[in-house]
Amino acid sequence: MILVFGGTTEGRKVVQLLDGAGKKYYYSTKGDRQRLESNYAERLSGGMDAAGIVAFCREKGVGLLVDAAHPFAVQLRENIKQAAVELGVPVIRYERTYPARDTAFIWCESWEEIVDYLCEQNIRNLLALTGVQTIPRLKSYWCRHNCWFRVLDREQSLPLAEKYGFPREKLLYYEEGEGIEKLIERIRPDAIVTKESGTSGYFEEKVKAAVEKRIPVIVLKRPPVPEAFYTVRVENGFRHQLERLLPGFFPLRTGYTTGSCACAAAKAAFITLVSGTVLRNCRFVLPCGEEMELPVGLVSREEGRVTYSVVKDAGDDPDITNGCEIRATVNFNTTHELRFLPGEGVGVVTLPGLGLEIGAPAINPVPRRMMEEELRKLQSFYKISQGIDIMLTVPGGKELALKTFNPKLGIEGGISIIGTSGVVKPFSAEAFVATIRKEIQVAGALGYKHIVINSGAKSERIVRERFSELSPQAFVHYGNYIGETLKIAEEEGISRITMGIMIGKAVKLAEGHQNTHSRHVLMNRDFIITLMQESGVEETVWEKVKQITLARELWSLLPQNHPFFELLVRKCQEVCVPVFKNGSLEIILIPETSEGLLSPDSLFP
Structure with a gap:
């Protein structure tokens, strides 16, 4: 059984994924405002402390916790952490996507640091986009300076603000997702303060108008996720961890394409070639922008040439390449180009119409692009100006290919390296x-x-x-x-x-x-x-x-x-x-x- 802590966009994504298994689970939110469309989630409303989480999980037989709550829900995260330790169950953190930290912004670790900065810089008119719950955090500032709080137009916003002693005439009401351009024009702040709330928290929309007006942007950094949590950022990573931590929840396991395997092997080979570091796992980016990790193995390391392999896991898909070894050999060349060389067990294109050059190895466009992007980034990071050769090989690939349609497509001598998403969804x-x-x-x-x-x-x-x-x-x-x-x-x-x-x-x-x-x-x-x-x-x-x-x-x-x-x-x-x-x-x-x-x-x- 699974217990999800949601109330966010990420919570909705988790619901959509879990519903695909067709099994019951629990979905907990502090309030009941979030609309939930699910045939399998049992809704729980009201906050739970650590003891409450432990008691509920023991009663219901919960074996996995999912933290899809707001990144600044610090107390809830601490409660989840304590409960997980006492119960001995794992936690998956479904994290938001965050844009890169702009060095032009002022990044602060705490509210105290923000207040100190505001006072040091003599900021006299502040627009706070941090929500009604954060009013007390800035009280030492707004008691002495002009300050506006933009808050959600909800019934509880005004009573909370008055409880904290904040003047009601300084509240600015809005609907979620609304821009701040008109507010900036009206109140002309010396600076704005916001939280690192990520893409789904409209972070970029909040700061855009301020940047255009050259208004200083002060940002409270998001709190760190506990190290013991398994952090994922998009759907494939979530399902991968769930299948690993709670086997059997989904009727069939997902796997990875030959393209993903080749990408992980090629990236690992390049890193070892340049740095000498031997890897056991290699992270890479899927076409959807999600980071994934696959186990890799060092096959050989010679002067100027490194080979790694990945064993293809197709999950529960009856894929003919399941269990085969995808190898990538990487070395430098003098052309300044990134080249894909034919290798044993990987087919060669002999007919037009496949979108690949005749005579080239049968590596489809998406896997090519994945490898190119990963290795170009590494080239830049390590300041490598030489070109790169990548040779993919598949032991036994020539024999495997005879069981596919490759010969009819004019691909001779081996299998194709394929995949449009990087992930194999089980096919039965x-x-x-x-x-x-x-x-x-x-x-x-x-x-x-x-x-x-x-x-x-x-x-x-x-x-x-x-x-x-x-x-x-x-x-x-x-x-x-x-x-x-x-x-x-x-x-x-x-x-x-x-x-x-x-x-x-x-x-x-x-x-x-x-x-x-x-x-x-x-x-x-x-x-x-x-x-x-x-x-x-x-x-x-x-x-x-x-x-x-x-x-x-x-x-x-x-x-x-x-x-x-x-x-x-x-x-x-x-x-x-x-x-x-x-x-x-x-x-x-x-x-x-x-x-x-x-x-x-x-x-x-």
């Missing part, structure tokens, strides 16, 4: 479809009659721009199970579906295949040519279709508003409508360029 037909049902049931339980279904995170990011008003629970990933998703939506009473689909899946769906996984169906060039004939495409283009490797190459053969794409969407519609009989279905065809959306309405008025 039964479990995946069960997850789809669970997500749709959650959406229905929250009253959503319109859901947006996408194959995954990439297409969802694009479609979200069009449906920004919908909450996260209204978006469902179908993976390859389009038919199953539509059936479930019908059964659960969904009345409207918008489906985002990329062309690779669209050409399979249009032919009648409701499961588009490459294990079941491959792109049919003859079918595509038939559609082209029906939509008036010239015969010269048909011949080019016979040479394409991937369906996304069709975008380079025809303009985006060509009738072919209208026909393709219509064929998809014809396959889907008999499955989703009682509702409205819109299909949005997404260009591979990710530059915009295509739909029948927008393309063909």
Whole structure:
């Protein structure tokens, strides 16, 4: 059982993640103002001291605490820490994202330091953005100087301020997220004081106007998180720690892509090459901006060349590369360039259409970018001007590749280093479809009659721009199970579906295949040519279709508003409508360029 301390944006994120497991947990907040949308969280309101936390956890069998509370909830954090020690249970801290500390600001460790600075600098008119609870902290200043407090427009704000003896006429009310430009114009402060509240605490918005007006910004640094807490900053890190600390809470474990493994190995090899330090774990940044850590092993260290390896853990995904070793060898070159060299067990590109240079190792764009960014940062840190060679190898990769579609794609001699998110979400037909049902049931339980279904995170990011008003629970990933998703939506009473689909899946769906996984169906060039004939495409283009490797190459053969794409969407519609009989279905065809959306309405008025 899990007990979450929330009341913040981070708390909502934790709820969304935990709901995916379909199991009960507890969610505690000091008050009851935060709206919570969950089918599995049991809400607790009212503060708990350390003894109260211990008693509750023992009664309910809680084995994990999650701290997703405000970063300045110091007393609560101390209570959690004491309770965790007494109970012997771990704590995950879901931390906020913080911008880099601007050296132009005045950073203070304590309220006393802030008051000393204000007095030393003779600040006579102060705007405080630190909240009504902090009024007593600055009392020694505002008793003698002009001071304004911007506070939330809530019923309890005025009584609290008066309790602290602060003059009511100096209170400035606002709604969360509101800017301070007009306030600064009106009261013209000599300085502003705020807390390091992070991105979700609108820190950058709070200081922007002051910076533009050249008004000094004084910032109270966030309190440190106890060392014993496992700190994470985004979803993947949270799930990774949860799976490790509370095995079995999620029915299936996540894993890491070959791209993430290669990135960790390459970064570790570079660090050892430059510094001599041998690493056991290596941190790197996922495409979403999240820092992750993987165990690494030193394979060899010769003069001017270092090799590290990472054993691929795909979690509970039946990935053919699970358990294989991804090695990265790094050395310097004289070209000042960062080069990827072919290595044993990693395939070589022999056909066009993959977005990779012919003759180059089959390392997809996202893993390439991950490694480039990590090593360029290290180059700058260590002041290295030489170029870098990275050679990836996979022992047994040549044999593994024969069990994949790489030979048909023109990738010879090994596997591909792939991954768009860096994380492998467990893939099992039964479990995946069960997850789809669970997500749709959650959406229905929250009253959503319109859901947006996408194959995954990439297409969802694009479609979200069009449906920004919908909450996260209204978006469902179908993976390859389009038919199953539509059936479930019908059964659960969904009345409207918008489906985002990329062309690779669209050409399979249009032919009648409701499961588009490459294990079941491959792109049919003859079918595509038939559609082209029906939509008036010239015969010269048909011949080019016979040479394409991937369906996304069709975008380079025809303009985006060509009738072919209208026909393709219509064929998809014809396959889907008999499955989703009682509702409205819109299909949005997404260009591979990710530059915009295509739909029948927008393309063909």
